[in-house]
Amino acid sequence: MGWDIKPSGVRGVLIKTSTAAEGFEKAGNVLKTALPDAATHAGTVSMGGGGGGGGGEGAGTGPIGGALAELMTSHDQRLAFIGARTGASIKGAMDATTAYVNGNLEQAATAQQEALKEPKIDLPGAGQK
Known part of the structure; x- marks a missing residue:
């Protein structure tokens, strides 16, 4: 089986993949800020129909805030894994392509x-009289 890898094509795909991965990283960072803010502003449930919102000093976390905190906790590890896996995949593809190119250069x-x-030169009868 022959290989026909075009390093410039691989480079183009890796650049596009890195750009997309940066978008995931930015989205993850926004979530890390937005979800705690949303949890703070979700307020609490209080007896007598009082709002309990506002999220001031010492404000409790209500069921919505707690759910948002749990959501972030459950996704935090997944987001980190996606980032690490993407980075490792990009590096692996880059290393494999480099090895392929180096192998071709060594063969050449x-x-x-x-x-x-x-x-x-081994001619018949050479050196005989």
Whole structure:
């Protein structure tokens, strides 16, 4: 089986993948800020129909705030995993392509060295009188 990898094509795909991964990272960072803010502003449930919102000092966390905190906790590890997996995949593809290119360069250098060697000529009857 032959390989026909175009390093420039791989580079283009890796650039697009890195750009998309940056978008995921930005979205994850927004979630890390937005969800706690939303939890703070969700307020609490209080007896007598009082709002309990506002999220001032010492305000309790109501059921919505608690649910949002649990959501972030459950997704925090997943978001970190996605980032780490994406980074490792990009690096792996880059390393594999580099090895492929280096292997081709080594093969070319070996072929060139073989071509430059002094030829051995073995003619029939050479050296006989």
